[in-house]
Amino acid sequence: MAYLPGGGRSGPYLMQLWRRYLEEFADREGSAEEQVVVGAYHAAEILGVLTEVLDRGARHRRLIEQRTVFFRRGAEEARLFADCLVAGTFTIYNHLNTMAHLLTEGNKEAGELIQEVDRSIHLRIESAGQLERAAAALNAAFPLLGLATLALDRPSAVTDAIRQVERRFIAASAHAVSAEDQLLNGLYRLVEMMQLFAALSDEELQDQAYQIASRFEEEDRTKDLTLKMRNGFCRLFELAHLVVTRLDDRIGSEN
DSSP states (O other): OOOOOOSSTTHHHHHHHHHHHHHHHHHTTTOHHHHHHHHHHHHHHHHHHHHHHHOTTOTTHHHHHHHHHHHHHHHHHOOSHHHHHHHHHHHHHHHHHHHHHHHTTTOHHHHHHHHHHHHHHHHHTTTOOHHHHHHHHHHHHHHHHHHHHHHHOTTOSSHHHHHHHHHHHHHHHHHOOSHHHHHHHHHHHHHHHHHHHHHHHOGGGHHHHHHHHHHHHHHTTOOOHHHHHHHHHHHHHHHHHHHHHHHHHHHHHHO
């Protein structure tokens, strides 16, 4: 399955990123944990590119670049699996925080919610272990992506679907016992919401987004938590890469 870039400004980089993802994933065949890291890191990286593409006025460019540099330093220093998870998940949170600001600018209620989410995650991680921190990051990232998706849904075409994903998130949160359960809930709901985000960003992406979502649904038959985690991060990357590629191509054709 390949979603290759065209003539946009970031086309060559997006092509390289996609190939690197495939190569690194294949190189780590046999180690599900290492493939989790590949998926998480690439999801973090592509969401940084997405915020750059959406930031057409470059008002948040310095912040986006700072967060990208911070992620790369953290990834270089991380050695243990849990440390790698923290580096990837908090970058995902940070970039979705920026994206939510970008797409809800001027909406006071949305701004207050973003601030509340940011305050709550700092409280939750004060005395948490690494896995708990990673789970908290993804659970905090979910409402931010939800806000961004609602902002795109101006005709309210998929509002019911968005609310369904939110209800699944709340229901699973209430029954999550372990940090792994919490992490998977946040990750799975991010994948589901990103599918809606992709379809809203460009209706021509609906079929490809559905293909990725269908593959994700088939993969969920596994009972292995690490494989579930791997599949979630990889599909999140693929959906975000799909969106960035299309938006980058569109901007390139406009220029």
